[in-house]
Amino acid sequence: MRIGELSRRSGVSVPTIKYYLREKMLPEGERIAANQVRYSEEHLRRLRLIRSLIDVGGLPVPTVREVLAEIDASQPSVHHAVALAHRGLPVLTGERSDEPREEARRYVESVFAARGWTVPEDHPGFTALVEALARMSLLNQRGFFECVGRYAELAEAIAEVDIDLISGHTDVADVVEKAVLGTVLGDVVITALRRIAQEQVFNRRMAQGG
Amino acid sequence: MRIGELSRRSGVSVPTIKYYLREKMLPEGERIAANQVRYSEEHLRRLRLIRSLIDVGGLPVPTVREVLAEIDASQPSVHHAVALAHRGLPVLTGERSDEPREEARRYVESVFAARGWTVPEDHPGFTALVEALARMSLLNQRGFFECVGRYAELAEAIAEVDIDLISGHTDVADVVEKAVLGTVLGDVVITALRRIAQEQVFNRRMAQGG
Numbered sequence: 550m551r552i553g554e555l556s557r558r559s560g561v562s563v564p565t566i567k568y569y570l571r572e573k574m575l576p577e578g579e580r581i582a583a584n585q586v587r588y589s590e591e592h593l594r595r596l597r598l599i600r601s602l603i604d605v606g607g608l609p610v611p612t613v614r615e616v617l618a619e620i621d622a623s624q625p626s627v628h629h630a631v632a633l634a635h636r637g638l639p640v641l642t643g644e645r646s647d648e649p650r651e652e653a654r655r656y657v658e659s660v661f662a663a664r665g666w667t668v669p670e671d672h673p674g675f676t677a678l679v680e681a682l683a684r685m686s687l688l689n690q691r692g693f694f695e696c697v698g699r700y701a702e703l704a705e706a707i708a709e710v711d712i713d714l715i716s717g718h719t720d721v722a723d724v725v726e727k728a729v730l731g732t733v734l735g736d737v738v739i740t741a742l743r744r745i746a747q748e749q750v751f752n753r754r755m756a757q758g759g
Numbered sequence: 760m761r762i763g764e765l766s767r768r769s770g771v772s773v774p775t776i777k778y779y780l781r782e783k784m785l786p787e788g789e790r791i792a793a794n795q796v797r798y799s800e801e802h803l804r805r806l807r808l809i810r811s812l813i814d815v816g817g818l819p820v821p822t823v824r825e826v827l828a829e830i831d832a833s834q835p836s837v838h839h840a841v842a843l844a845h846r847g848l849p850v851l852t853g854e855r856s857d858e859p860r861e862e863a864r865r866y867v868e869s870v871f872a873a874r875g876w877t878v879p880e881d882h883p884g885f886t887a888l889v890e891a892l893a894r895m896s897l898l899n900q901r902g903f904f905e906c907v908g909r910y911a912e913l914a915e916a917i918a919e920v921d922i923d924l925i926s927g928h929t930d931v932a933d934v935v936e937k938a939v940l941g942t943v944l945g946d947v948v949i950t951a952l953r954r955i956a957q958e959q960v961f962n963r964r965m966a967q968g969g
Contacts, residue, residue, distance in 0.1 A: 600894075601895075605887075667959075668955050673951075674950075674955045677948075681944045688811065693924065693941065696921075700952055711957050712957060727900060730903070737887055739953065740887075741884035742907075742910055742914035743918060745876065745878050745882065745888075749876050749877075749918070750915065750918045750922045754926070
């Protein structure tokens with residue numbers, strides 16, 4: 550198909566497609582005449598992958614570029630691709646109060662130890678967790694701490710589902726893509742389900758008079 | 760304390776504090792002389808709440824302003840405040856292909872029906888969920904659909920913990936704040952825990968040779 554049809558079928562504008570081509574996020578099409586280039590279903594699929602990570606997953610374009618480079622690598626690594634996608638986590642800025650962070654860090658470590666998890670201290674998830682708890686502590690909402698153990702237990706049950714999804718597949722590039730999509734779009738799915746479930750539980754308890 | 764000390768203790772710059780004052784996100788201090796205003800611990804706490812929602816939760820400033828207005832209302836509503844915070848969900852843009860969206864919508868409805876959930880079709884969580892599944896379908900990753908039922912079950916278990924946290928408190932403004940923080944910072948906590956848990960499960964299975 551020509552670039553116009555690629556644009557129409559993907560819903561991505563021609564200038565944006567040209568930008569992705571320049572940035573090597575989309576492979577070049579096949580030149581079939583001096584001023585005519587043909588694109589395939591593979592180009593359409595790649596555009597859908599790019600737009601899913603950006604539109605639904607909320608990843609910034611530079612992160613998507615790095616994730617795609619990993620998927621295209623001769624020996625792509627699931628671990629590296631997912632680590633790249635993880636950088637889409639909100640960047641933590643602003644106040645760093647040492648005292649509640651130290652308390653939060655110790656609490657998170659005790660939860661992880663109880664579950665037998667080993668996590669390096671510079672893990673971005675560890676940092677995000679400690680910062681969220683430190684903020685709760687600063688806001689006198691320490692009751693939230695007591696939820697973390699149960700959240701960790703349920704997160705592990707979610708992760709079992711996640712890993713089942715990529716297990717048993719042998720095409721490494723496909724596994725990497727599944728892992729990235731499952732993590733990034735999966736976050737959106739779980740966040741949405743949690744919010745819907747909160748309303749269901751809230752309404753059910755209200756109906757039961759409690 | 761003066762504005763300089765408020766800035767130092769909160770880690771928020773004086774110009775930013777003045778911006779929050781102009782936007783009525785922070786109540787005015789007490790004027791104790793022609794050119795001297797005094798701020799209290801309550802101002803410090805409010806600044807910490809604002810920065811937690813922005814820095815950790817990733818909410819945009821206009822959303823934070825609306826959430827604070829609800830917390831400050833004479834009869835604040837948990838439901839309304841959380842609905843406002845929910846608008847922080849990634850905005851869905853771009854391609855809208857009707858065919859996979861219809862399939863995704865029916866699938867989500869069947870999962871909800873199986874759990875006895877009633878959700879209006881214009882619920883932002885419902886829309887986000889359908890869009891994420893429609894993208895998976897467009898990318899030939901329909902295997903992901905089969906995870907949604909189990910994710911919903913686990914999301915309900917998470918929501919039970921969430922609602923327990925706010926149950927039994929009678930100060931409505933405090934309940935609203937707990938609900939907003941639990942939802943917004945809770946998303947960060949659960950996202951982080953899921954990513955850490957994925958690595959734990961992945962490594963454990965690799966060690967078991969499968």
